[in-house]
Amino acid sequence: MHIPDGYLSPSTCLTLGVVMLPIWYKASAKLKKDLDVKQVPLLSMGAVFCFLIMMFNVPIPNGTTAHAIGATLVAIIFGPWAAVIAMSVALAIQAIVFADGGILAFGANTFNMAFVAPFVGYYVYQFISKNAPQGSIRQLAAGAIASYVGINCAAFVASIEFGIQPLLFTAVDGTPLYCPYGLAVAIPAMMVAHLTVAGFIEGIVTVAALKFMAVQPVEMLPSQTNKNREAV
Amino acid sequence: MMKRYWMAIAVLIIFSPLGLLADGTAWGEWGGDDLSETLGYIPQGMQNVQDLWAGIFPDYSISFFGESSLGQSIGYVIAAIIGSAMVYGLSLLLTKMIASKKNSILSCSNK
Numbered sequence: 001m002h003i004p005d006g007y008l009s010p011s012t013c014l015t016l017g018v019v020m021l022p023i024w025y026k027a028s029a030k031l032k033k034d035l036d037v038k039q040v041p042l043l044s045m046g047a048v049f050c051f052l053i054m055m056f057n058v059p060i061p062n063g064t065t066a067h068a069i070g071a072t073l074v075a076i077i078f079g080p081w082a083a084v085i086a087m088s089v090a091l092a093i094q095a096i097v098f099a100d101g102g103i104l105a106f107g108a109n110t111f112n113m114a115f116v117a118p119f120v121g122y123y124v125y126q127f128i129s130k131n132a133p134q135g136s137i138r139q140l141a142a143g144a145i146a147s148y149v150g151i152n153c154a155a156f157v158a159s160i161e162f163g164i165q166p167l168l169f170t171a172v173d174g175t176p177l178y179c180p181y182g183l184a185v186a187i188p189a190m191m192v193a194h195l196t197v198a199g200f201i202e203g204i205v206t207v208a209a210l211k212f213m214a215v216q217p218v219e220m221l222p223s224q225t226n227k228n229r230e231a232v
Numbered sequence: 233m234m235k236r237y238w239m240a241i242a243v244l245i246i247f248s249p250l251g252l253l254a255d256g257t258a259w260g261e262w263g264g265d266d267l268s269e270t271l272g273y274i275p276q277g278m279q280n281v282q283d284l285w286a287g288i289f290p291d292y293s294i295s296f297f298g299e300s301s302l303g304q305s306i307g308y309v310i311a312a313i314i315g316s317a318m319v320y321g322l323s324l325l326l327t328k329m330i331a332s333k334k335n336s337i338l339s340c341s342n343k
Contacts, residue, residue, distance in 0.1 A: 004261055005285070006278030028330045035331045044323035045237055051319045052244040055292060055312055057254040065254040085330075089323045093315055099287025162260050169277065177277035179260065180267075189259045212240065 001069070001158050001190075002094065003109055005102030007179040008161060009169045016161070017107025023084060023115055030081035039078070046074045047086035051093065053205055054100075058197055062189070066198035069113050071154070072121025072147040073206040077213070080122040087114035108161055112154045121150025135214040143210050144203035151202040152194045159183070159190035241316065248312040249305035289314070 035043070050070035057065040075083035088110050094100040101109045129142035163183030166176040179186070257266065264274045264282050274282070292315070294307035 001258065002261060004263075005281045006264070006275070007260060009277065031327065031330045035327065037328070037331050040324060040327045040331060041234065042237070043327055044320050045234075045241065047323040048241055048316045048319050049244070051315055052241065052248065052312060055248045055308070055315075056251040057258070059254040059256070060259075062259075063256050064259040065256050066258055067251070085326065086323060089326060090319050093318045093322060095287075096285075097288045097315060097318060098292050098311065099285065099290040100292070102281075103285045104281065158260075171276050175273065176275050178275055180271055180275055181260075186260070193259055 001066070001109070001113060001155055001194075002091075002101030003105040003112075003158060003161065004099075005104045007102075007165065008105050008108055009165060009178050010104065012161060012165070012178075013102075013104045013107055015107075016111045020107045020110050020115070023111075024088065027081040027084040030079075031085060034079070035082065043078050043082055043086055046070075046078060046082075047089045049209070050074060050087055051090040054090070054094070056201075058201055060193040060197050062192060064189070064193060066193040066201075068147075068198060068202040068205045069117060069151055069154070070202075070205060071113055071117035072125065072143070072150040072202065073209050075118035075122035075150075076125050076143060076146070076206070076210070080118045083118035083122070084110075084114050087118060108158075112158045112161075116157050117150045117154035120153040121146045124149045135211070140207050140210060143206040147202040147206040148199040152191070152199050155190045155194035155198070156187070159186040162186040162190070245309060245312045245316065249308045252301075252304060252308055 050073075053068050053070045055067070057067050060066050069087070071083055071087050074086050078086070091101060091106065091109055091114060095103055095106055095109070125142050125146035127142075128145060129139045132138040132142065160183070162179045162181060163186035165179035166182045169177040171177050181189070262270075264278060267278070268274045289307075289311050292308055292311040293304065294310050297303035297307040297310070
């Protein structure tokens, strides 16, 4: 889902970059207000986790590959605004150091994976897991479904960004200037990859990580740290 | 507890070469050469920005370790370590900068 440079027109990149500015601003304002400095190392580990999980490419039946992104997991644990920052950091290093995702397309890639995925995932999770006890089947199922929906919404938005390019931008001779595949190709291709494989991987990753965290002493979990802070 | 989380991160790094097993490229992430093979041409606008930025270790590969599958795997693990360190460092820097602007937090950070 890391859109390279050249697939989106400069105007598409600019638009999504501008859209991301207030989101990053709001995210840092939210973190400034809510983030306990004790959570900083844990949140940064969350960013590292997302970075690493994106290295696990899995084959897709149509000959392409895809991977989980970890966005919903980080949004469940730290909240969607913290996930915006964690995902953006991981995506920035991927683009700059590993050329995974374009520099110009950074706004688009962060919009898809650092905004759409964690927010959709977070609200689906909240809706399903409401009042579910920690570690219960319903809580884990909520995590799995939210992750599946979150990554698929991000993939869908990415496929729209790809697919509108040949409609909007063609050279004088009629050939596409950027992504050559229209909506009729881009949407099915992206959605097959994520509905059939990557969505399930994302769900499994979230459940595994939630189970892993649920066995931890709870006093260090973020929600609990806030209570501790108030008690001091 | 943090130690257990770091162990989990280490396990992910060690097993990261599993991600190399999947052949092919993600949809829409082909380079210009791959695309011209399928299309017969490289879209003009794409050609213009193709050489804009090649990254430091493109595709998480470190050519120093060679092209053998062992060399690629070692390179991938090293890339995972370098990337993890950079993501962790940048995230710490950013979130600390954001969080430290709040005085009330500073007052209870040294306990």
